[in-house]
Amino acid sequence: MVHITRGLLDVLLDMAREDEPDSVSVVLAATPAGEFERDIDVDPETPVLTTFYLPAAGGSVNAVFGVNLGTPAGRGRARFVSHPQGPLRPTREDDFAAAVIVAVPPWDDGSVRAFDRSGRTFELDVVDAEPPGESLVSE
Structure with a gap:
């Protein structure tokens, strides 16, 4: 099962x-x-998808050196991909992760599925809760 917050799913679909x-x-x-x-x-240790990394972050370094600096080390074990022309499943062209969430038009809850890197379907649990706040300032 893949857990994702309602707010994150809504932003991704938008x-x-x-x-x-x-x-x-x-x-x-x-x-x-x-x-x-x-x-x-949900079990306290279970990961809940709460945030995303902007696709363009670190793009220049990645293009030149092949190093993705847009994602902090150890983060980002899931990916969201949209397929405007379908299909509602991962394709060979997608960047894979441990979990891949695929969406197609009309960009609503019924047009989203979660998969593992082999293309097997995961149940997608949309959690109606706000993630904990984050700060750039250490306390």
């Missing part, structure tokens, strides 16, 4: 809608369920 007919491919990061401010009825 990005896909706005970029159509181009596709979107973004790295996703998770927060352990136990770090949420309220109980979300």
